Amino acid sequence: MKQSLQLKLGQQLTMTPQLQQAIRLLQLSTLDLQQEIQEALESNPMLEVNEGEAESSNQEQSDNENSTEASNPSDENVQNEGLSQGPEDLAVNSNTEAVSSEADADGEWSESIPQDLPVDTDWDAVYQSSSPASSAPAPDDDSDFESRRSVGESLQDHLLWQLNLTPMEDRDRVIAMAIIDAVQPNGLLDSSAEEIFQGLGDQLNDSENEFEAELEIDEVMAVLHRVQQFDPPGVAGENLADCLLIQLRQLPADLPHLAAAKTVVSEHIALLGNRDYKTIMKKAKLKEAELKSVIEIIQSLNPSPGDSISESTAEYVVPDVFVSKNEGRWMVQLNPEIAPKIRINNDYASLIKRADSSSENTFLRDNLQEARWFLKSLQSRNETLLKVASCIVEKQQGFLDYGPEAMKPMILHDIADEVDMHESTISRVTTQKFMHTPQGIFELKYFFSSHVATSSGGECSSTAIRAIIKKLVAAENPKKPLSDNKITQLLEEQGIKVARRTIAKYRESLNIPPSNERKRLV
Numbered sequence: 001m002k003q004s005l006q007l008k009l010g011q012q013l014t015m016t017p018q019l020q021q022a023i024r025l026l027q028l029s030t031l032d033l034q035q036e037i038q039e040a041l042e043s044n045p046m047l048e049v050n051e052g053e054a055e056s057s058n059q060e061q062s063d064n065e066n067s068t069e070a071s072n073p074s075d076e077n078v079q080n081e082g083l084s085q086g087p088e089d090l091a092v093n094s095n096t097e098a099v100s101s102e103a104d105a106d107g108e109w110s111e112s113i114p115q116d117l118p119v120d121t122d123w124d125a126v127y128q129s130s131s132p133a134s135s136a137p138a139p140d141d142d143s144d145f146e147s148r149r150s151v152g153e154s155l156q157d158h159l160l161w162q163l164n165l166t167p168m169e170d171r172d173r174v175i176a177m178a179i180i181d182a183v184q185p186n187g188l189l190d191s192s193a194e195e196i197f198q199g200l201g202d203q204l205n206d207s208e209n210e211f212e213a214e215l216e217i218d219e220v221m222a223v224l225h226r227v228q229q230f231d232p233p234g235v236a237g238e239n240l241a242d243c244l245l246i247q248l249r250q251l252p253a254d255l256p257h258l259a260a261a262k263t264v265v266s267e268h269i270a271l272l273g274n275r276d277y278k279t280i281m282k283k284a285k286l287k288e289a290e291l292k293s294v295i296e297i298i299q300s301l302n303p304s305p306g307d308s309i310s311e312s313t314a315e316y317v318v319p320d321v322f323v324s325k326n327e328g329r330w331m332v333q334l335n336p337e338i339a340p341k342i343r344i345n346n347d348y349a350s351l352i353k354r355a356d357s358s359s360e361n362t363f364l365r366d367n368l369q370e371a372r373w374f375l376k377s378l379q380s381r382n383e384t385l386l387k388v389a390s391c392i393v394e395k396q397q398g399f400l401d402y403g404p405e406a407m408k409p410m411i412l413h414d415i416a417d418e419v420d421m422h423e424s425t426i427s428r429v430t431t432q433k434f435m436h437t438p439q440g441i442f443e444l445k446y447f448f449s450s451h452v453a454t455s456s457g458g459e460c461s462s463t464a465i466r467a468i469i470k471k472l473v474a475a476e477n478p479k480k481p482l483s484d485n486k487i488t489q490l491l492e493e494q495g496i497k498v499a500r501r502t503i504a505k506y507r508e509s510l511n512i513p514p515s516n517e518r519k520r521l522v
Contacts, residue, residue: 022377026384026425029432030318030338037339037378046348046364046371050341155185155235155309162230168223175200175215175223179236187235187306188243193220234305241269247301257290261297272298275519295520319436321389321444323400330397332390334382335436342378344371384421388429391418392447399447400437404467409451409459452502455495465491465498466506473512481518 015023028036041047159180168176178200182191191199197220228236228246237243244265251258263284264272271280272295281291302308320338324331352364392415398406412423412430419426430444451459469487476482482490484503491498512518 018373018377021373022380023428025377025381027428027431030320030335030434032432033339033381037342040371040374041340041342044367044371044374046345046367047342047374048345050343153309155183155187155306156180158309159183159227159230159235163227166226168226172219172223172226175220176227179220179224179227183236183306185306186304187232187237188240188304189236189238192238193217193224196220196224232302232305232308234302240303241265243303243305244269244298244301247305248297251297255297257293257297260284260286260290261294264291264294265298275516317434317441319434319441320385321433321435323389323393323435323437325400325438330393330400332386332393334386339378342375344368344375384419384425384429385433387419388415388421388426389435389444391415392435392444396447400439403439405464405471407447407449407461407463407467409461410448411450412448452496452498455492455497460496462506465496466510468494468496469503469506470510470512473507473518476518478518478520481515483515 025033025036041049160177163173163176163180166176175196178196179189182189182196184190189196194217197215197217200220201215224236228234230236233250234243234247237246245262248258248262248265264280268280268283271283277288277291280286281288284291286294318335318338320335322333322335348364349368351361352368353361392410393400395410395414396408398408412426416423416426430448433444434441435444446463449461449463451461452465454460468491472482472487472490484500484507487503487507488498488500491503507514
């Protein structure tokens with residue numbers, strides 16, 4: 001083969017580091033964005049928190065600097081001024097005082113800083129990177145109290161803590177620890193008392209141990225009964241019936257129908273699970289009113305007592321957008337508290353000197369450019385989020401007025417066409433972003449749903465169908481709950497054509513059990 005040189009012309013889509021930063025900030029949730037801003041404040045000396053100094057002095061400084069930098073005002077002013085108005089019944093109002101970037105002091109050196117990095121270039125290839133951000137909170141920082149609090153207690157730790165407070169012999173303590181080790185996260189035992197006895201028998205009956213007497217099953221049962229008195233009630237039950245019986249034994253003895261409830265749980269738990277009330281009344285010799293009282297007692301018990309002791313920490317939802325109705329018009333505004341108000345530090349910016357190539361001057365110039373890019377990325381994020389949220393509100397005003405039943409079918413492509421963006425951008429904006437509405441707090445993705453055809457030739461949202469199913473089930477006769485076929489017929493009467501298997505899928509997504517499991521006594 002002969003080597004040769006060839007010249008080709010082609011186009012290739014590349015992303016500058018500035019665009020990569022803007023996309024990354026766009027897909028961050030509110031909590032992640034706050035952490036990102038905090039890290040930027042710690043690593044970049046050019047950024048500072050706007051703590052609400054005198055507005056007059058700030059305005060004068062901004063006016064002076066903007067007049068100096070009039071040749072390039074777009075790089076210095078990143079204040080969110082809102083978006084254009086929507087339809088007549090929709091007003092977009094951005095009250096975000098979000099990010100404001102103060103201009104540099106003299107402006108003579110601004111021409112030496114490129115507006116965009118070269119294609120396929122890292123930050124360090126043009127600018128010297130500043131010191132890495134420290135993720136550790138300051139010792140005197142009280143705002144990070146939530147992250148410093150102790151980890152949630154597990155069920156095993158909760159039971160061991162009670163065991164340490166219980167007077168018990170060493171032999172019984174070993175048995176109790178073996179029982180606690182066999183407790184599942186839901187509070188039930190994963191091994192029977194006989195299996196625990198066999199496992200402990202091999203351990204305690206070895207030749208070299210401090211316990212001379214052989215272990216007996218009665219000892220294991222006695223310790224098991226003591227552990228079953230621990231909190232939460234019903235813990236260490238061998239099965240569901242045993243768990244419920246433990247809780248029933250802890251109820252007041254004079255509670256009406258308590259004996260009948262124990263009989264139903266111990267002897268007819270399978271019939272109760274199948275809603276076979278007639279057979280239960282026949283075998284337990286109970287009347288319908290008595291059985292109703294028994295069922296109320298049983299339903300007050302906790303079949304999974306371990307769920308009350310959880311290691312998971314609470315997750316808080318902070319809305320990114322607020323939607324409210326004012327004088328018949330829906331108003332959309334960003335949450336001004338989701339991120340600290342940051343700006344460029346004028347004192348540090350004024351220290352930059354023209355034609356000075358010292359390391360200190362280069363460090364300040366590099367950090368100033370990164371700060372300006374960061375503020376512009378925050379502005380772009382706010383504007384895009386507000387624009388997408390406004391378009392969603394415009395299309396889903398029926399939902400805001402009347403609830404989920406009035407939800408219109410909508411896909412990402414519909415919003416992308418309205419705001420002139422790509423669907424992938426809309427997907428990033430609507431992920432982990434929440435909207436506070438009069439109907440509640442919803443993720444922006446909640447407003448997107450598929451559709452089914454109606455008899456009139458229109459379309460109905462799957463979210464609206466789920467809301468209708470939930471409403472029909474809530475209003476059904478408990479003695480004769482609606483089957484999936486019956487729900488299909490009722491929807492068809494309303495002009496909505498949905499298959500039975502689709503109804504079953506929507507019902508399962510709503511955590512609604514089948515009709516035979518919903519049957520109960522009135």
